[in-house]
Amino acid sequence: MLTPMPKPMPAPRPSPSSTDSTTRRSCYGVLVTTLTAACTLALTTTPGTTTAAAREAPSETAADRALRAFLDHGPKAAVLTAAHRGQWRKAPENSLPAIEAAFADGAEIVEVDIQLTKDGVPVLMHDETLERTTNGTGRVADITYAELRALRLRVGLGGRQAALTEHHVPTLADAMKAARTRGLVNLDQAWREREAVMGVLKQTGTVRNGLFKSRAAVPEVRAFRTRHPDALYMHLVDDDNAGSVKEFGDAAPPAFEVVFDDVKDAVADAAFLKGVRGTGRVWINSMRDEFAARHTDEASLIDPARGWGRLIDTYQATVIQTDNVEELKTYLAKGPVNQVPPGAVRVQGEAYAPGEEGVAYHDTDPGNRGDGPGRPGDGVDICDHDGAVVVCWMRGTEWLTYTVDVPRTGDYTLRARVSSPYSPAGTYRVAFDRGPASGPVRVVNTTAHHAFALQGSGVTRRLNSGRHTLRLSLDDKVPQNWNLDYLQWEPVRR
Ligand SMILES: [Ca+2]
Ligand SMILES: [Ca+2]
Ligand SMILES: [Ca+2]
Structure with missing residues (x-):
């Protein structure tokens, strides 16, 4: 596949400072510097200016493009697709093939869930217990990774009657390696173990791929971002903590995940969303009724104006997390399409x-x-x-x-x-x-x-x-x- 020539990147920001108010700037500074190095190399392949380093430089990866897009919250920023638990329609949720399938289907971001084994290995699993998604029983925290590795994942969203597959529970390290050149990974349920998770990102060279999220108190988030200025972070807001957006002040994270179960919620208000949209991306989930006041995937499949279209136009979503990656990508690329096959x-x-x-x-x-x-x-x-x-x-x-x-x-x-x-x-x-x-x-x-x-x-x-x-x-x-x-x-x- 042809790789489009990257656009010139902005100059790196000043070197990171340790004060809270410049956390965002320093975060961007490191990220942009990393990207700029790759982009500069790619750009210098113009005839006559080629250097030895440039000849060996890889072209911009899908992960580079996803990160660049994620950090762009300008008025023309494209809407990004986040695959909930990976492409579970094609592979077990939170599995390596589900991550690979999500990126192959065009998602820029894959959402995964993290649990820690008894011996402290961060692994991909949504539940604290093994029953739904594997042939094991009991708690993840009560078994070692070696024991977990022997289990098999069930298809799709699992359940006790779902068929077993040949796939195993992946470590976070394996998942991050799979994503390194392909896109971003939204790390759900990772905040409590954020230092262990950050350690994995550093070891695997994927700090720039990992997207932390939480709805923790702002000072706790600030402390983490000061400690790890290169970590990508998104803050969850609903009506209970809407004030946190203002509390971040100039150090707003590059995205807010906005959750509203009613269109009358304060965080669904146009002025509030405009404020969020002005500092970063608005991430909205369309999987279930309660995440965005019934503007769901299923409503979108009937009429996108009832779901994704409304989330984008009215609620200013610039990232949509979905269980329907292919359909959302098609909608974003082509607009509403008649989903009944011709003649059917x-x-x-x-x-x-x-x-x-x-x-x-x-x-x-x-x-x-x-x-x-x-x-x-x-x-x-x-x-x-x-x-x-x-x-x-x-x-x-x-x-x-x-x-x-x-x-x-x-x-x-x-x-x-x-x-x-x-x-x-x-x-x-x-x-x-x-x-x-x-x-x-x-x-x-x-x-x-x-x-x-x-x-x-x-x-x-x-x-x-x-x-x-x-x-x-x-x-x-x-x-x-x-x-x-x-x-x-x-x-x-x-
Ligand atoms: Ca009946
Ligand atoms: Ca009946
Ligand atoms: Ca029906």
Whole structure:
């Protein structure tokens, strides 16, 4: 891949001072100096000025570009993508392949979580306990790294019924080495052990890759940044500590992670965000409802104006942390795109045909057991998973009917966007116009109720253009516990 020629860098700032008020400046000074050295070398490859050192100098790496971008908070600063726990849709969360996949998919930043083993080795793991993401039991802090190394990671977001992989819990050192030339690493749950973590960054030559964060008292943060003026740091603010932004004064960190569960929160106020945006980057999380007042990934997948677009335009986000790296990158590059493939028909699970129990649907218990917008009086269970409105509490013998308008006669194959933390998760069959039902389609464990995935079915049907009735039924006497976001009939290309 071609590497664009870096832009000239600003001159290094004056040498670091140890006073608190110049912490930010000295931090930038060291970082910019490091970058400038690399960029100067790259720039001197112009014919006629080439030096021996320049001929051996590596071109600017993706990590160089990510750092330069992260420190740019000017009005034209590009929105950066942070991959939550790595690209867990392709590899176990907090694993080396998840880090590599996140960078390969275009994330400039990968968020990871740090725990310490009994013998003091910083490792990547979100939980304090081993059960969810590995085949081990107990606490990380109670076993040695050698013992931890023998365990295997589960796929995706894990869970007791998720399949085991061949991958192991990585050390922070391994993770940082994997990121060294590729991007930044947001070090979550690392503040308590920040000195041990900083030691790893120094040993691995990745101080410039690591991004610390905390919501600690400002004097505690100042002390750390004075001790380590080259450490990258981001401060978390919500309504409880919004005053910390002012308290930093001239020594504002290069980013603030802003968390608001309500649009009326003080930190969601335009003037407050403008102030933050003026000194650094605004980092907003779109994974769950409560991080940014329901402006979530799932809402964005339906309409970016309900999520990422709003976070950028109204809440001035310049970093978005996501569980949907590829979709966010596509949105940032191309704007809203029609996500239904050309010629395909998407039928929302919750948009079943109108009618009564026994006519339009069958549900095993009365009323809506979910928290989503069910139809008044209907038994169908509808949930809202962070913006994904789905049929939930799906059980054997239940069925739903749909109206499907087929645009063009042809062969169509079915995929369904589903979720389930269980193995087995369940099976369904589909039938058109009172015709014979398909064979059973197995729903595959997606590792969490909120982890939706578009799964193939193996079912292909010849459909004439026009309106059809589709019936989706759940087999009896097999475990059923999954969620249906939508069905999608895609034209078969021959
Ligand atoms: Ca029900
Ligand atoms: Ca049900
Ligand atoms: Ca849906």
